[in-house]
Amino acid sequence: MNVDTTTAIPAGANQASSARSKAMVDYNSFLRLLIAQMKNQDPTQPMDSTQYVAQLATFSQVEQSMQANTKLDQILQASTLSQATGLIGHHISALDGSISGVVKEVRIFSDGMVAVLESGEQVLVGPGVTITAPSTGDTGTESAG
Structure with missing residues (x-):
């Protein structure tokens, strides 16, 4: 079976x-x-x-x-x-600045969290990442460009 x-x-x-x-x-x-x-x-x-x-x-x-x-x-x-x-909706940047964007979802594992960005990229949430509050002027819509 x-x-x-x-x-x-x-x-x-x-x-x-x-x-x-x-x-x-x-x-x-x-x-x-x-x-x-x-x-x-x-x-x-x-x-x-x-x-x-x-x-x-x-x-x-x-x-x-x-x-x-x-x-x-x-x-x-x-x-x-x-x-x-x-973290959802906040802007996050990786330690080296190579990956950044708005957090769409967060996946929790036994050894830590991974933020999945709206672009589909993933950032390990840990020391050195930068997290900023969402901007107040954001309408929540995505551009197709």
């Missing part, structure tokens, strides 16, 4: 949810292990309860760090989308 590339799931689309699921499975496994350890400890030499609390606290800190990283990734994605939207 051939699968059209338009129906394929983009790489990384489910990373956040799978990482969250994996963390929850690991957390549940840790709790099961902790309970089993408590049930099966040697009655003549019981483990100190502070060790259990310390293990639980450490694992809880790791889980909270993972959740914070997930939230930071979501904020970063939202910021990138906002920046990309803000």
Whole structure:
């Protein structure tokens, strides 16, 4: 069976949810292990309860760090989308000045953004590019010349 590339799931689309699921499975496994350890400890030499609390606290800190990283990734994605939207309609010039024009669309990749100009040329958005606000006298029409 051939699968059209338009129906394929983009790489990384489910990373956040799978990482969250994996963390929850690991957390549940840790709790099961902790309970089993408590049930099966040697009655003549019981483990100190502070060790259990310390293990639980450490694992809880790791889980909270993972959740914070997930939230930071979501904020970063939202910021990138906002920046990309803000570029549309602006004039952009490449670092060396060889390519310039008005941004028609922005393509976002894992390693950066590429501005596609009305002429079809592409400019990598990064250090050294010049971005200026659209002129107020622009009617938005293109000349055929």
